[in-house]
Amino acid sequence: MDFLSKLTSALPDTPILTGPDCAPWVTDWTGAWHGEPMAVIRPACTAEVSQIMAMAHAGNVPVVPAGGRTGLVGGAHAPDALVVSLDRMNTIRQVTPRTRTAIVEAGVILQSLRESAAELGMQFPMTFGAQGSATIGGILSTNAGGSNVLKYGNTRDLCLGIEAVLPDGTVLDLMSELHKDNTGYALKHLLIGAEGTLGIITAAVLKLSPAPRVRSTAFLACPSLTDALTTLNRLQEATSDAVEAFEYMPAHYMAAYADMHPQARQPFTDIHGVNILVELASTAPRDAALSPEGTTVLQDTFESTLATLFEEGLLTDATIATNDSQRAAFWAIRESAAELSLAGPRAAIVNDIALPLDEIASFLDRMNALLPTLDADAFDMTVAHLGDGNIHYTVRPSDKALKDTIMSAVEAEVRALGGSFSAEHGVGQSKLSSMTRHKNTAALDTMRAIKQAIDPTGILNPGKVIPPASSSL
Amino acid sequence: MDFLSKLTSALPDTPILTGPDCAPWVTDWTGAWHGEPMAVIRPACTAEVSQIMAMAHAGNVPVVPAGGRTGLVGGAHAPDALVVSLDRMNTIRQVTPRTRTAIVEAGVILQSLRESAAELGMQFPMTFGAQGSATIGGILSTNAGGSNVLKYGNTRDLCLGIEAVLPDGTVLDLMSELHKDNTGYALKHLLIGAEGTLGIITAAVLKLSPAPRVRSTAFLACPSLTDALTTLNRLQEATSDAVEAFEYMPAHYMAAYADMHPQARQPFTDIHGVNILVELASTAPRDAALSPEGTTVLQDTFESTLATLFEEGLLTDATIATNDSQRAAFWAIRESAAELSLAGPRAAIVNDIALPLDEIASFLDRMNALLPTLDADAFDMTVAHLGDGNIHYTVRPSDKALKDTIMSAVEAEVRALGGSFSAEHGVGQSKLSSMTRHKNTAALDTMRAIKQAIDPTGILNPGKVIPPASSSL
Known part of the structure; x- marks a missing residue:
């Protein structure tokens, strides 16, 4: 009896999809990876997952777990593997x-x-x-x-x-x-x-x-990224750590957004090099209380801190959202990142990188000098979770043949500054060559030893995260 | 050439202590573990540690790393092992x-x-x-x-x-x-x-x-541990997470402290069952500002929140420290835990346990009923990091032969309530039997597989953390 038949008889009530029914699992939403799974099984409980894995283990069948499949690195790519979809275990x-x-x-x-x-x-x-x-x-x-x-x-x-x-x-x-x-x-x-x-x-x-009882949201403009980091530190201190988000968008990001959404409310009339979306949150009733001017105490604290930062020259412009629709309009700018970075005819190189907080400015300066030497017509779009050092530095090359050259150059700069080539997206399949190039050997060897110890036959999500040892490259 | 001679010639400038010079490493400060190390080596840098480990690996010599050796579970116990003391790497x-x-x-x-x-x-x-x-x-x-x-x-x-x-x-x-x-x-x-x-x-x-700019510290009395947990939640919300510490001491702890330190300032004149030392902290200048009454804004917020909790019956008593010496006096009570729990002629059983936050009251109720049935003359002393569910439940049995019985009973109750037998002290050597009894088999097997993968010859801190497999017990 073949494996799928055994699986069907062992778990008669568990849906098993094959052939055209597997279509949703053939590719992911990035569209970068294609491959038909052997089958998709949709267990209802942990005991079923356990039984499936025990059978896959006995049969030496590769298994790829699947969730919402919104990853960006091909981690759920499952050609010829049994996909274990957890979608029914949703209680x-x-x-x-x-x-x-x-x-x-x-x-x-x-x-x-x-x-x-x-x-x-x-x-x-x-x-x-x-x-x-x-x-x-x-x-x-x-x-x-x-x-x-x-x-x-x-x-x-x-x-x-x-x-x-x-x-x-x-x-x-x-x-x-x-x-x-x-x-x-x-x-x-x-x-x-x-x-x-x-x-x-x-x-x-x-x-x-x-849940926070009150939020306060603003767009800030700072003279430099260095000043933006100082501003973050000062806001965190002034509010005893109320800063939930601190997101950076450069001038050409703001311009691209304005071009694409000419009717949308823009935070600034002037053009600024360093634009920051900052959001504070508090659970304290005292912060949610309204002052005589009808503003929240949180907003008053925010405004008075911003006033001091202005006086010190750390800020050049600021607009505080005064109602929910303005707040939503501010966030819409930040949330257009995928649209702005990935739209257009040229396939984008998504660099999800992390840097030490005080090296972000250096990185962007270096890339601004370097990128034109690699591809005079390349177009870059940056948006960053600045507060945690995570930059999405997306490049659209003029020729997709330049992809590897540009990605390698970005990663070399990142590494030289003590950064990481994958901040929050992971490794999956698309960053395997980056792992080979930049992860230190001792870490890779230790990872291989652990993988071997826990999954000696290598059936679980094979070919992901850990690149093949150099001898077999 | 024996191992130590090789080590000496390879690292001629690195201090190697033997014989009587190893005395400080023969036992730790708990006094529970004794054993003479083979030698103590004091490397100056990572490269030396690396060289030492490479030689120990080649020579199959057991190695025990040592820091301040203030652990409570015998984790740095090193009989016949080479101790690698990191004390010189202190930059x-x-x-x-x-x-x-x-x-x-x-x-x-x-x-x-x-x-x-x-x-x-x-x-x-x-x-x-x-x-x-x-x-x-x-x-x-x-x-x-x-x-x-x-x-x-x-x-x-x-x-x-x-x-x-x-x-x-x-x-x-x-x-x-x-x-x-x-x-x-x-x-x-x-x-x-x-x-x-x-x-x-x-x-x-x-x-x-x-560093916080201002702190506010108080002793609270609550009708029950359940009310104390509500009080914690309410204080965290009211201050947007300013609570740094929330420490529980029962009535007999407070009484023992008062007996031992009759001249010390006591927070309450009445006896309360649930006494809480709570400390708030803020980095915000607005919280450090003084109100017309000369109190800080943080303290005013604290007081008004406490007033509401009083009205709701969640608090029965409260004393806010009004100056640094009062704050120090409050902390002195909490910091007497070791003195109060461990002093006396009868060796104590230190149970460093963790529980789900809403099971702490159940655990103490159960133990209050159970302990007298195991040892009518046992004396228990509890102090807890209540906010994170960590209870130091110390028992002094009337006869040390009862130690295992009592410890097993405590751990069985802890396990039944979804808790852990070691919250912050670790396993070392003294909790190995607890690991065997209570850690689930899958976790133990996975730990063994990882240890085998990373330290196949088992030279690093041998005999600690992972109990021997049952066959070899």
Whole structure:
């Protein structure tokens, strides 16, 4: 009996898709990767995932776990593999404001958890463009980032416990609600960010926080990125760490947005080199209280701090959103990044890089000098989670044959400045050559040893994250 | 040539202590573990640590890394092993307020880093009793906790990058300053908390935060632990997360302190069942500003929130510290925990346990019923980092022969409530049997596979953290 027949008889009630029914799993939304899976199986519970993995292990069948498949690096690409889709395991088991925890299955969509938390006055602060499709299993497996990392951390920082199925079908139950637990190796952290190469995450205990009672949002213009970093530090101090987001957009980003959306409200009439979208949040009733002028106390604090920064020459312009629609208009500018960076006829090179906070200006200066020497007609678009050092430096080359040259040059500059070639997107398949070029040998060797120890037959998400050893390149 | 002679000729300038000179390393400060090391070597740099490990690897010599040796679980116990003491690698290489980072060697004493940061207006928020001796390498290797975890996290949450020497002498350089870096497995997190069984941490990049400009400290009395948890949630919301510490002491703790320190200022005249030391902190100038009454705005916010909690019956008593000496007097009560719990003729059983936040009251209720049935004359002393669910439940049995019975009973209750038998102290040697009894098999097997992959000959801190497989028990 072939593997799929065995699987069907072992799990008669579990949907198994083959042939044309697998179409949605043949490519991902980036469109960069194509490959027909052997089949897609949609288990209903952890016990089924365990049984599937035990059978795949016995049959030496490659398995690729799938969540919302919104990744940008081909991590869920599954040619000839059995896709284990977690989409049916989508129960939010518990949201507990009292302990500020949520217990969820891996297939829960991020947006659903955010909404369930909000109904109870809480928030799950992870937020990014794809949150309407991305799943909890996926954001944990990729240690997703986004705009709020500055205040709340990456996905791993929001996770108290996980459950995962190991390559041989063993269920690893680490579903702890504990804030302190020093009983051996940090297996939770090893599985988070492993992009499904060490285990299939099936459930998690996540941290919630109280939903902010009030926010204050502004566009700022600073003379330089150095001044912007000082401004961030000063705002964090002045508000005792109320800064949720601090997003950088250069002049040509703002201009491109204005061209594309001529009717949209622009924050500034003047053109500025360093534009920052900043958002403060507070849960404190005193910050939400209205002053005699009808503004919130949070906004008053914000304004008085900005006034001081103006006097010191750290700011050149500022517009505070005075209502929700203005706030939404400001965020619409930032959220047009994909549209602005990726639209157009020339395939873009997405560089999701991280740098030490005080090297960001150097990096952009270097690239401004270097890029024209590599491709005189290249077009670059930058947007950055400046507060956490994460720059999306997207380049559209004049000729796609220049892609590798440009990407290598970017990564060499990043490495020279102590940065990383993948900040929040992960490695998947599209960054394997970057791993070979830039990850240090000791780290790669240690990763290989761990992969070999946990998945000795290499059936779980094969060919992802860890590049082949140089001898076999 | 024997191993030590080889070591001496390879590293002629590196101090190697033998015989009586090893006396300080024969036992640790708990006095529970004794054993003469083969020798103690004191390298000056990472390259020397690497050379030592390469030679130990070649010679199959067991190695135990040593920091401040303030651990409570025998993790640095080194009979017949080569101790690698990091004490000479004690340079604070860099403290950078602008990027809120510090780069330090493993032998730096926690208190020294805290002082260096404070001189520049910053703080490294990790704090606990042994900070005058504990080293950065030690707190990372044990993922130390303490009183400020509630707001700032455990040591792993304060670490951006590490450097470690692997068992074969390979240097694993993960000295990143980055806040986002998704390029493969979280090796940093695997080494943190591994108690020196996977590598010797030699340096780290740590996160700093701005030093609070103002603090407000109080003793509260709540009708119940359930009310105390509500009070914590409410205070966090009201202050937008300004609560640094939330420490619980029961009535008999307060009474024991008053007996031992009759001249000390007591926070309350009445006896209360649930006493809480709470501390708020803010970096905001507006919170440090003085109101017309001469109190800080932070204190005013605190007082008005407490007033509401009183009205709702969540508080029964409160005393706010009005000056630094009163604040110090309040903390002196909390910091007497070791003195109160461990003093006396009967050896204490230190249970460093963690529980889900809403199970703490159940645990204490259960133990109050259970303990007298196990040992009618047992004496228990509890103090808890209540905000993060970490209880130090210390028991002095009437007969030390009852130690295992009592410890097993405590751990069984903890496990039944979803807790952990080691919250912040780690496993070392003294919790090995707890690992065997309570750690789930899948986690233990995965830990063994990782240990085998990274340290196949088992020379690094042998016999710690991972209990022998059951067949060899």
